[in-house]
Amino acid sequence: MRVMLVVMDEQRVILDRLYEIVQHHCDECIIYRLSKAQQLKLGTFLASVDYQRFDRVVIFSRLKRLAPQVPVLKCVPGLVFLEHDAYQNYMPESKYRGRYSALYSRLPWSRVIVSGSVVARRFRDEGIDAVFVSKGYDDAMLCNTETERDIPLGFLGSLKSTEYGRRKAFLERMAAQTGMLVTRTESGKDYLHMLNRIRIFVSADIGMGEFMIKNFEAMACGCVLLAWSQGEEDDLLGFRDMHNVVLYRSESEALEKLKWLQDNPELAESIARNGQAFAQTRYSFTRVGRDLAAAIQADMRPWTPPGMIARLWAKLRYGMKVAG
Numbered sequence: 302m303r304v305m306l307v308v309m310d311e312q313r314v315i316l317d318r319l320y321e322i323v324q325h326h327c328d329e330c331i332i333y334r335l336s337k338a339q340q341l342k343l344g345t346f347l348a349s350v351d352y353q354r355f356d357r358v359v360i361f362s363r364l365k366r367l368a369p370q371v372p373v374l375k376c377v378p379g380l381v382f383l384e385h386d387a388y389q390n391y392m393p394e395s396k397y398r399g400r401y402s403a404l405y406s407r408l409p410w411s412r413v414i415v416s417g418s419v420v421a422r423r424f425r426d427e428g429i430d431a432v433f434v435s436k437g438y439d440d441a442m443l444c445n446t447e448t449e450r451d452i453p454l455g456f457l458g459s460l461k462s463t464e465y466g467r468r469k470a471f472l473e474r475m476a477a478q479t480g481m482l483v484t485r486t487e488s489g490k491d492y493l494h495m496l497n498r499i500r501i502f503v504s505a506d507i508g509m510g511e512f513m514i515k516n517f518e519a520m521a522c523g524c525v526l527l528a529w530s531q532g533e534e535d536d537l538l539g540f541r542d543m544h545n546v547v548l549y550r551s552e553s554e555a556l557e558k559l560k561w562l563q564d565n566p567e568l569a570e571s572i573a574r575n576g577q578a579f580a581q582t583r584y585s586f587t588r589v590g591r592d593l594a595a596a597i598q599a600d601m602r603p604w605t606p607p608g609m610i611a612r613l614w615a616k617l618r619y620g621m622k623v624a625g
Contacts, residue, residue: 302598303329305355307346308383309362310334314514315488318439322590327598331355340366344373344619353622357381357597364397368404376615376623378604380411381597385436387415388510391423394466405429410602414593417511418537432596435538437589438517438580442489445523445577446497454559455482455499457492458515467507471552475503479559496522501562501569503555504528512538517584520546520576525562525569527555539583545575 304327308320324330339346340362352358360367361383367374374380382405390401405413405424412430415421424431460469460483476483481503486492496502502519506512507529520526528540530548542548547562549555562569582588606612606624615621 302327302356303354304331304357304359304597305350305352306330306332307343307358307360307362308332308334309340310336315439315442318441319437319586319590319593322586323594323597326591326594330594335362337366341370343367343370344376344615344621347373347377348620348622351622352377353624355379359383359597364400364404368400371404371407372607372611373615373619373621374408374411375607375611376621378410378606378624379601380408380604381601382411382413383593384413385416385514387413387424388417388420391420391510392508394508402427402429405431410604412596412601414596417534419510419532419534430602432599434593434596435584435589436512436514436517437584437586438514438521440521440581440585440587443493443496443518443521445521446493447523448497450498450500452482452495452498452500453563454479454501454503455484455495456503456505457484457486457495457499459485468505471505471507472503474552475505475555478556492518493522496524499524501525501527501559506531510534512540516546517580520573520580521585523573523577525573526576527559527562539579543572545572545579547572 306320306323320332324332335346357379358377359381387401389395389397390399392398405411406429412432413424414432414434416436418433421431421433456472472483475481486495496519502524504516504526511531511534516526516528525547527547530550535548540546547558549558612623615623
């Protein structure tokens with residue numbers, strides 16, 4: 302099977318190794334890294350690479366760039382979306398609420414690979430071909446370096462997005478009460494170094510319904526992960542409270558469990574070790590990339606070609622040769 306993997310070249314999170322693992326587990330896979338401008342003109346790009354030579358065209362881009370290009374996307378058989386932000390479809394406070402469903406419903410033969418198990422199920426209930434493949438961490442870059450952890454409590458990451466409003470408020474209150482470090486770093490070595498300085502990593506994915514990538518990265522680097530419970534998603538992903546992670550459902554519970562961790566350093570270390578082993582076994586890019594490749598290559602719903610006028614439009618505007 303021939304796979305075209307179209308990804309963003311401007312992402313802050315480094316996913317190159319994930320792409321390489323996917324490529325390794327496909328019969329043939331060519332990776333194209335597109336600039337923002339190229340992502341906004343998919344018709345031109347697809348025509349330039351003769352997209353119909355491929356059995357699967359996998360696109361990893363932003364919803365806001367894809368939604369206006371439905372007429373182009375309708376011309377693509379074997380269309381697969383890789384999506385790490387689809388949880389926003391069900392967030393009341395997100396400006397993208399319902400917009401993911403709207404897009405995929407207009408492309409009923411396509412597949413969407415999402416990073417939340419419950420999100421995948423909700424999409425399937427809407428008639429969308431949704432497959433769950435979790436986020437993970439780069440096991441070639443991130444690990445426990447066994448160095449001194451001189452930061453008792455910390456969070457690394459962005460607080461700017463509207464969808465992170467509840468996270469920002471919670472972390473700011475925690476920092477005021479506990480002296481927790483809240484900061485950002487560059488990806489790569491700086492990020493690895495900082496994660497290995499933090500003893501307890503506080504994750505606050507409040508209202509998101511799934512665990513963000515930082516949870517897996519913190520566990521893999523040997524932090525004790527103190528994470529907001531995602532309800533049913535906890536069990537589905539294998540998160541076990543007080544065994545490989547510490548879960549909380551309110552600010553008071555977070556503070557209570559934080560005190561317990563600080564008062565019981567040996568038990569806290571045991572949770573950190575279990576969490577590290579758990580992440581290494583289940584959520585490394587080596588494992589996630591293999592699962593992703595399998596989801597991409599699995600049988601799909603048959604494609605319905607667009608009508609003659611739409612095919613002519615695609616040919617005249619972009620030079621796309623669309624099968625009838």
